[in-house]
Amino acid sequence: MQLVVARIGRAHGIKGEVTVEVRTDEPELRLGPGAVLATEPATTGPLTIETGRVHSGRLLLRFEGVKDRTAAEALRNTLLIADVDPAELPEDPEEFYDHQLMDLDVVLADGTGIGRITEITHLPSQDLFIVERPDGSEVMIPFVEEIVTEIDLDEQRAVIAPPPGLIDESEAVVASAREEEGGTAAGTGEDDA
Incomplete structure (x- = not known):
């Protein structure tokens, strides 16, 4: 099953980082370095997360192959999609996908x-x-x-x-x-x- 886990926002700085609007309760699991994510539009991906960090309360990600601001800005508004086992449930019984x-x-x-x-x-x-x-x-x-x-x-x-x-x-x-x-x-x- 595919779930939208984030939407890419604007470029941050000049080295290819982007802001991300997180749409998952488990960003450390879904948006960690090495995660390979499908995209919408599909032609933009798949994207592999190279690094991630929090800056001023916002998650910043850098993807493999995205090395400058122009390439980062081209990703704006792209949805990041993770493959999730449909039987997988959140750890907390009070949370739901x-x-x-x-x-x-x-x-x-x-x-x-x-x-x-x-x-x-x-x-x-x-x-x-x-x-x-x-x-x-x-x-x-x-x-x-x-x-x-x-x-x-x-x-x-x-x-x-x-x-x-x-x-x-x-x-x-x-x-x-x-x-x-x-x-x-x-x-x-x-x-x-």
Whole structure:
């Protein structure tokens, strides 16, 4: 199975290093010196990592055969792809690979179906599940412990406890509807005269 583990950013310096947007929880395993990675576009690779280092919080890589800034800049926006055994699992039982989460059914604790995971977006602050609902619309679910309460790979489902308004926009207006029902002057239709 092939997994995207990084995206090459801009060139760094003049000796062929590039910045890398890491897309794996195991960069030391997937992006270490000697790793041979397929690429997208495929014509750019395969690329073999020669060196790697962290500079100002960013991973910098140098690839074999890439010796100057021009060659490094030509790699910009290339995706780095690692071959991974589909049976391989993360060491931490609370972590999951994207391919394990794709197509899981998303349900509430009472079993009410919400949809299925069609995409996982990795943001700096958190990951998001993109969930396709039965009507074809999509909803974004933050992949945080407070909202995603259980991942059951055997049952192929993710159980969520969404805050009001995350799943159904009608829940977000409940408070204002109550105010109107409570008889505030606005919208009651009563005459002041």
